[in-house]
Amino acid sequence: MKKFVFIILILLLTSIFVFSIYKIFYTSYDNKKASFLYEEVKKDNEEKVNLQETNKDYKFWLTIPNTQIDYPVVQGIDNDFYLNHDFYKNPSLSGTLFLDYRNTVNIDKNIIIYGHNMKNGSMFNNLVYYKNPTFFNNNKKISLTINDITFEYDVFQVVIAKEDNVYLNGSITSFEEFKSYLNTNGLYDVYFNISDKDNFLTLYSCSYEYAGARILVFAKRI
Template sequence: MKIFKSIINIVLTLIIVICAYKIIHQLKEYNDADKVYNLIREEKEESDNLFEKNINYRGWIKIDNTNINYPILQGQDNEEYLYKDINNEYIVSGSIFMNYLNNGFDDQNTVLFGHNMKNGTMFANLKKYKEEDFFYNNNYIEIELSNGQYLKYKVFSVYITDINDNYTKTSFEDKDEYKEFLERIKNKSIYKSDISVNENDKIITLSTCSYEFDDARLVVTGKLIDKEQ
């Protein structure tokens, strides 16, 4: 009996040690990722030569009253920057990246992806849009392109969907198809917006993982309202 208890104690101790190691390792990865992005922000402020660092750099996204303040990358597919930073090195949080099918921000629907990190970084703060007050009072998504141009979008929809939805479609065969797409997005929104959207508008779609069900996605969509050089 004593031997049996000793074995159990050893096993439990090993489990505790392994769990502690995993937690410490994860926290270190989160901390390392934060350091990397802080350095990138400093570099942008000092020289703003991120396109020279990586030709896949497409711009910078910022949303007020969130910690969303990141470079945007675009790979050869939608896997390339899941766990790589602008230096093309491994990073647990990956990058904010554009749908590889997009032609910059020129398409009818520009789609950006980002992880929903447990420490609240990357696109985790998009969940704030599920709060009614935040949705109505924090409308603006700001994009600075690699050529220095500024784009401003106004949020009109937030909803939960799944990976089989075609919300990531970037261009449409005709205006009728696009109009139907926009109407569906507005109708799916958790909250109703008085922002009008039509087939002549361009939109931005921000997507991150959500956990209401398997393969759920939280999607925030905004309408392009301003473009400045």
């Protein structure tokens, strides 16, 4: 009986080991594949290829200087599909940066973009740089390029919050509530000159201070 239990235990541990090795190699392979894919998409964008002909869900290009964030942004019919599908709609651990499905570009006062915090530094991983006061103070600019027109945004606040305590109002129906949320939860004790007539950008990803932590970077169109 003891020998039987020992064999079962060995088989179980071997299975766990093999699965762990497989997962490590698969993750590495998927990351390299995603890196190559997005380099190709960036090349197409630089050569003025119409990315909407490649993927009708393409909305605009997002760039944050001094980070690796330089990606296309898509919009699906929900906030789930592009969590695990790439720009070509193939399964991918990295997913794609995507606009909240409830947003309407150039109409809503606040547009929200989601992306994974990938350990290899891709997608929205570099948003964590904004937790550093020096980086926050010296890297305010974000650009969105829509139909060859570039809109500049200025980062004014960063929030770390639990997933169930984030402000993700697509249209900002209560501006006073929005300001109160930023003042109460923001990382930085700074004065920001914003009004209900401004257009805002919210970048959203995971953070790892605690279970369910999220980072939100808020910027204003200038």
